Amino acid sequence: MCGIVGILGSAPVAAPLLEALRRLEYRGYDSAGIATVENGRIDRRRAPGKLDALQSVLGSHPLSGKAGIGHTRWATHGAPTEINAHPHVSGPVSLVHNGIIENFAALRRELEHDGVTLESQTDSEVIAHLLAREIAKGQSPEAATKAVLRQLEGAFALAIIFAGHDDLMIAARKGSPLALGHGQGEMYLGSDAIALAPLTGEITYLEEGDVAVMTRAGARIYDETGMEVDRPRQKGVASALLVDKGNYRHFMAKEIHEQPEVIAHTIAHYADLAERRVDIPNLAVDLASLERVTLCGCGTAFYAGLVAKYWFEQYARLPVEIDVASEFRYREAPLPENGLAIFISQSGETADTLAGLRYCREQRQHIASIVNVQHSSIARESDVVLPTLAGPEIGVASTKAFTCQLAVLACLAIAAGKARGHIDDALEHELVGALVELPRLISRVLREEQGFADIAHQLSHAQDMLYLGRGVNYPLALEGALKLKEISYIHAEGFAAGELKHGAIALIDENVPVVVIAPPGRTHEKTMSNMQEVAARGGKIVLLTGESGGAPDCEVMADCRLPDVHEFVSPILYALPVQLLAYHTAVWRGTDVDQPRNLAKSVTVE
Template identity: 65%
Template structure:
């Protein structure tokens, strides 16, 4: 989603604003801009497209102000043009905005009735015009913003700069994250800590409904009622501030290859490798007393939850319902008092997932957040937080966050089964040993990359691709299809292999690649029968399996990708890597923007 930065500096800030925006590119954007105070007067520079376009404009018309705000915009209201790019500037106010102002049409009509003229198609300009009107009516900037904020409906983060106010920036958040960075005689603002990495490691996070008056000496933070509150500043771990592709061509490739390391880190956090047990933090509720689990998430995180559904039902013998957060939040789902709701989100700021969490809490449910950002809103509002410890994920298409979500959920499922007496001590030891092998198995899986790169030459010519799987490999088939769609723009669909005869088989012909995810397991023979149905219709099979599966699948395949043999419990984590590499190499061959695919954003903080 859009990115916000702000700096009250000692020297010219334009270059640092652009550098901070560059660190937020992973959120997705289609235009960018900065505004600074030039001898007390607001000046703005904006450009359509990538940050390099803004950089070129700043070279031609440099800005020298010591106070500034910047923005990368992902279009919601109005086309992605320079006219609609942020910051939006009135005679007295410059503003940048993440989110959606839901009642902007009524507010705009009110302003237009008073003679206001609008220069853009955005909802954001309404906010600047409202604050400007309050200043004209005699309020100072702080009072003007305080008067306008209650009138805004929706989820947003805002940053303001004011004509003639070189030592003032105002920020506000409702639904979209903002972090304040503290320096020596300087202050910083960003959508997340990554943006502030080059400037400070001391960060305070605004809570829901907060707004802050920022000067070079510090920040006065108010809650939604206007009362002054303290939000403690904290040291941000250095790893959070590292944004570097290393030796890789794309962030996505780097993050795919980081998975053996980060998943080891995640398991190291949740497993006692000496005792071969799961060691979760103290729980605020008794898992032995729950009778149902609800899992809700969006996108790739939803598929992690769908895989976990199999684990909880098998290891803990608990009924589980997994639902898309954007549906869950509006369906009036009845939730019993003895159930728990697990919400999964990489950013911890996903709007629909956050709303689902709040709904579950209103229903009296205990809530567990599986997130990659432990300081996020979802993490702060859940009863229990299980961080995934994947580190910053810059590529829009989730890779290492997905497998770390799986690792975390697997640990929770095993622990739940143990607490409920479904799993014995020996069962726990066996499952933990299997999880301990995952980093090594992932390293082996990555060795398939050259083979997959060659395969991608064929896939890049396809118009449609089908993914099939059974059991936990069914959600992985959904994830594989999503990955290919996201970054290569090839139409792909994932199906449960048993559903083939119920519709999808009509699509099969000699031009259709069919990716079958089928390690040798108790339902392998069933999947083989589905492959035979595909082969009989000329479909081009790409079989992802182990050596035993490859030997026993007497079906002609265009390609067999052979992974090491492993317990069925951990196959989704390991088999995710070749699935990711298929999408990655295909997209690279097609020349798409792998890290920032069109129309997509990393963190979806609006509906």
């Protein structure tokens, strides 16, 4: 994840900006930069690589302005070069940006048609030019920002400074977090409160759609309707040595809400968003010649692999063997010569998964790993490392790591289908386009969180629950049941909906809630028929379906409508309500959400 910091100070800000950026290094990055305003003029310094490189540039070419912004960038649009590094500048505007602008290609063409020359390959530079164009029309910085925000599609966090305005900074968020820090005659801004910890003891978290107009005297905050609002100040910022929960009650809640941003970064790492095609870096595997893929993981990571099995077999016509890591190596499975084995682990230290990797190494397999910790044991012993870019995940119950694993596997499945001749350019464009839309659609689901919290209150009294899904969403039923039982301690089981009548239906009565995952698509009608079988036996149904899913033909406890989405990516979008239901059920039951009993984040013993 990229990092944003901003300071309206009473002394030169370059040094404290640099130190604030260091506290965001845990997010991962490959270039950095700082811009300041001094005597009405914008000046900036940028460097590829780590912050030491930027510090060296500042040592030889210092910045002395008392207002400035800084950024650590993880490359998405464009390589990690100085020219693509933030801050970006256009005329009187400089900005830093987290997130992805989905419609940047169209905006870029519009600017080029107007004679604008863009120097970088980033989506972020487009925003700077749009702002400069509005100011050239005579708009104030505030009016220009609001006009440009209306043109942007996607998820983003922005910090903007303006030439000629030494006491002004504008911030905006949609799908990516931002926090304001309050000082004595100073104001601060950060994408994570950890960046601001040594600078201030008072934090205001911007909410979805907020725009903040900051001066050293304070900030005016406007909601997404344009109405000025008050957002609460919170005292006591977490230690700079700790990852901060922000304004969330639990790390799990924060990590659920980080998904629009981290999924956007993950997708952008593996796809060319402008061209709508997959571009997986350093994939030294001939996907076209594979006879079979072996997938392996534990718990949630195993379920991510199970979703990928559907994708690889449907879109790449590539057979997949998948097993839980704790069983895999004891089967002594015969493996094809020079086959590909993919290991999935959030921590990269899971003992069973690592043991399975070593078995495959002995069998002369090409080893690829999908991990969230790039210097972990599994990563070090792999031929190819495919990072998930989810950032630190503190909650034991995996949320953002799971959806980022799915994002990586989706891109890999598209790449395999393309290499094997089963996906043409048009279908690749369609599937990548569906992935690109996800951050915006996930943000929409998160805005409906209170509805899921209300449903969870009813579920919190249950002793047993079932989850049903078909096809690519069957593994999501398994994942939903796992999430619920590991943090709420309610017994839950996930089933393929068509298997219900082969035994599990005996469990249904009026005391058993059943979550039915039925997005519109090929198996929708069959899943709805299975739901009627539940209703006929008195089961309490929570239906998760799309806006075009049609009205249920039976009584349901809750009818939850999600944005319509391409069937290919429905497991990623539908992971959100599954996570929210589990989280809020656990909260209502008063369990330790982040550290549930008997569980550890990284299982390093067999």
